Amino acid sequence: MHRKNGLVKIYIWKGIWYNKAMEIRVDKSLHIGVAVSGGADSMVLLDLLLATGAKISAINVDHSIRGETSARDSAFVRAYCESRKVPFFYKKVDSLAYAGEKGMSTELAARELRYAFFDTLLTENKVDVVALAHHLDDQAETVLMRFLRGAGIRGLRGIADRTGYIHPLLAYSKEEILSYAQARGIPYVQDESNCDTSYRRNFLRHEVLPLLKTRYPDLNKVMGRTAAIFEEWEDYLLTQITPCQKTCWGVRLPLSVLNRHPAVAKKSIAEAIRTLGIQKDVEYTHLESILGLKDGTPHTRIHLPFGVEVVKEYTELVFAYRFIKTSYEKPYSREAVYEYGGAQYTFRKGEKIMKGATFDEDKLPAGAVVRTRREGDVFRRYKGREKSLSDYLTDEKIPFTQRERLLVLAKDKTVFAVLGVEIGDAVKIDQNTKNRIQIITYEGVAHA
Numbered sequence: 001m002h003r004k005n006g007l008v009k010i011y012i013w014k015g016i017w018y019n020k021a022m023e024i025r026v027d028k029s030l031h032i033g034v035a036v037s038g039g040a041d042s043m044v045l046l047d048l049l050l051a052t053g054a055k056i057s058a059i060n061v062d063h064s065i066r067g068e069t070s071a072r073d074s075a076f077v078r079a080y081c082e083s084r085k086v087p088f089f090y091k092k093v094d095s096l097a098y099a100g101e102k103g104m105s106t107e108l109a110a111r112e113l114r115y116a117f118f119d120t121l122l123t124e125n126k127v128d129v130v131a132l133a134h135h136l137d138d139q140a141e142t143v144l145m146r147f148l149r150g151a152g153i154r155g156l157r158g159i160a161d162r163t164g165y166i167h168p169l170l171a172y173s174k175e176e177i178l179s180y181a182q183a184r185g186i187p188y189v190q191d192e193s194n195c196d197t198s199y200r201r202n203f204l205r206h207e208v209l210p211l212l213k214t215r216y217p218d219l220n221k222v223m224g225r226t227a228a229i230f231e232e233w234e235d236y237l238l239t240q241i242t243p244c245q246k247t248c249w250g251v252r253l254p255l256s257v258l259n260r261h262p263a264v265a266k267k268s269i270a271e272a273i274r275t276l277g278i279q280k281d282v283e284y285t286h287l288e289s290i291l292g293l294k295d296g297t298p299h300t301r302i303h304l305p306f307g308v309e310v311v312k313e314y315t316e317l318v319f320a321y322r323f324i325k326t327s328y329e330k331p332y333s334r335e336a337v338y339e340y341g342g343a344q345y346t347f348r349k350g351e352k353i354m355k356g357a358t359f360d361e362d363k364l365p366a367g368a369v370v371r372t373r374r375e376g377d378v379f380r381r382y383k384g385r386e387k388s389l390s391d392y393l394t395d396e397k398i399p400f401t402q403r404e405r406l407l408v409l410a411k412d413k414t415v416f417a418v419l420g421v422e423i424g425d426a427v428k429i430d431q432n433t434k435n436r437i438q439i440i441t442y443e444g445v446a447h448a
Contacts, residue, residue, distance in 0.1 A: 022180055024168040026131075028054045033089065033127030035059050035118065036081075038073040038189040041133035043080075044177050045169055047186050049131060050084065057087040057127055061117055063095040063110040066191075073189050080187065089126065091117045107199055122164045134159045134167045137174040140223035141204050146281075152270065153234050155281045158227035173220060237267040244272040248343040248441070249405045250320030251276045257317070258294040265291060269310075269317070276319050278306050293317065299400050313399040320401050329371035332409060334437070338370050338419075341405025344442040345370070345419050354438050359417060359427040361435040368411045370419070377408065379415040380425045389415055396421075409439075 026032060026049065034049055036042040036058045049056050058081045062074040074090065081088045099109035118130045134142075139158045146155040159167055169177065181188060197203045213219050241264060242257040253272045257265050266287045273282055282304065289302050293312045300312045303322070311318045328340050338345040352358070377389035387395075393403055398421065409417040416424040420441040429436060 022048065022172055022176065024048050024052070026052050026054050026166075026168070028052065030128040031055045031057065031126075033057050033059045033118070033121055033130045035061075035114075035130060035132050036077050037061075037133075037191070038077045038080075039133075039191055040181050040186075040188040041135055041169065041174075041177055043186050043188040044181050044184075045131060045133040046086070047184060048168070050086070057089060059089045059118065059121065059127070059130065060091075061114045062090070062092040063113070064092060065095050065106060065110060073191070076187075076189050089117075089121060093117070107201075119164075129164055129166055131166050131168055133169055135169045135172050135174055135177055136220050136224050137205070137209075139170055139227055140209065140220040141201055143223045143227050144204055144209070145200060149281075150284055151281050152266070152284070152287075153230050153237065154270070156227065156230040157234055158223075158230075160227075160231055170224070237264065238271070240264050241268040241271055244268070244275055244319075246275055247402075249323075249341055249402050250318050252399075253317045253319070255312070255314075255316050258291060262291060272317070272319050273304070273308065276308065276321070278308060280306065290317070311399070311401050313401070314397040316399070318399050318401040323401075323404055325372065325404050327372060328407065329369050332364065332368040332370055336370075338407060340372070340407050343405070343420065345407060346440045346442075347437050348440060349435060350438045351436060352438070353429055353436065356422045357420075357439040357441075358429060359423045359437055359439075360429055360433040361427075361437045362433070363427040364409070364416060365411045368409060368416065370407055370409055373403070373406055373408060374413070376413050377410065377415050378413055379408075379418065379422075381422050382425050382428050384425060389418070392422075393418075 032049060032054055034042065034046050034056060036046050037060070046056070046058060058077065060074050060077045062070050064070055074092075078088055078090065080086075093110075093113040095106055095110040095113055098113055099106045102109060102112075104112075121127050122130065143156060143158040146158070149155070159170060161167055180186075195202065195206065197206055209219065216222070242254055242260065244251050244253045246252075251272045253268060257268045259265075260268070269287060269290050270282055286302070286304050290310055293300060293302070293310070296312055298312055298314060302310045304310060307321050308319060309322050311320070323341065330336060330338060332347075334347045334349070336346075349361075350358075373389060378386055379389045379392050380386040381392065389408070393406075398406075406421070407419045408415045409419065414426075416427045417439065419439055423439075
């Protein structure tokens with residue numbers, strides 16, 4: 001074994017000294033959390049990382065899928081870590097119950113719960129980065145599985161490092177990892193569920209890929225290179241996209257994006273949806289439908305998966321969670337907090353005049369309320385003429401998506417302020433104003 005500056009080379013024993021070294025590089029200034037299931041891959045990764053001399057902790061999740069066997073594997077990892085004096089983070093989750101509650105596969109439920117624990121450790125600064133034991137064979141399976149699912153460039157990158165997560169073993173095959181484990185005498189456990197071909201990944205691993213390799217023996221390496229190519233294209237496209245803007249009620253993207261090259265337009269749209277909080281790939285058919293809005297009429301809506309819709313507005317595309325308008329009304333008070341449509345509003349006294357958000361409280365009639373819009377509402381903006389609130393919103397080109405979420409300050413049918421948008425002329429500030437009130441808007445309180 002050779003070690004220098006965080007680079008570890010350990011030659012693999014196959015009856016003779018093998019002529020290829022396993023090499024991993026790590027930042028030794030980081031506290032690395034290693035996801036350890038007890039299988040050969042994660043146990044080898046743990047051993048390699050320990051050999052670097054970096055600060056290491058093990059992370060183990062009992063998914064409760066295999067009953068006593070799951071508990072046995074976790075106990076094995078705990079005992080091994082104790083023998084090597086490796087700090088140990090552990091959590092038991094109920095993947096089966098979570099899958100039933102969320103209506104998803106057990107495989108996906110286990111992944112979500114596992115990563116939730118990892119994210120918690122990162123957020124709480126228990127570890128600086130999480131190292132995962134995915135290898136070259138996993139990469140081939142992932143790329144093929146995503147290709148069959150119809151993923152785009154981002155998905156076809158396969159397994160890639162991201163903020164908080166690294167994959168030191170991606171360059172190595174399962175065979176090399178097993179040879180290393182044998183040469184070093186590293187114990188590990190077998191997860192029998194890995195042989196269950198009812199799982200999509202196992203079906204590809206045990207039935208499809210072995211058949212393909214009879215004709216294409218270098219398939220894993222080819223798939224690995226393909227993933228690297230797609231990662232380069234992903235990185236390039238991210239430098240070319242039209243940027244989006246997040247608001248309390250959604251994400252806005254200039255309508256001009258639809259005039260760009262389809263590849264750039266689709267990537268811009270996909271990133272806007274990701275900014276909204278959806279991390280799953282959007283299907284090709286949905287992206288094509290959104291591009292079709294170029295020739296559509298204003299206010300056309302397209303329903304997307306995950307409770308999201310996209311609306312063609314006057315000068316932009318708006319992406320938002322589908323919102324069902326409900327009646328909302330509370331008396332006006334400086335002490336109150338008003339939450340609706342993904343935003344929070346408060347009123348406070350202040351000398352500074354904020355454009356469209358400061359009014360004379362003494363001009364507000366008694367009995368004023370904060371409420372949702374109603375049919376017949378009228379509004380006279382500052383130095384404007386009275387018109388229906390609906391006409392005002394249309395003239396100002398306020399997006400329909402935003403209109404559904406608006407609150408107003410009103411008495412009967414007269415609107416004195418559209419919160420977060422405009423102040424009415426009847427409550428404007430003048431030289432006699434004594435009580436200047438500012439409307440404070442906090443965005444992103446909840447999904448709109």
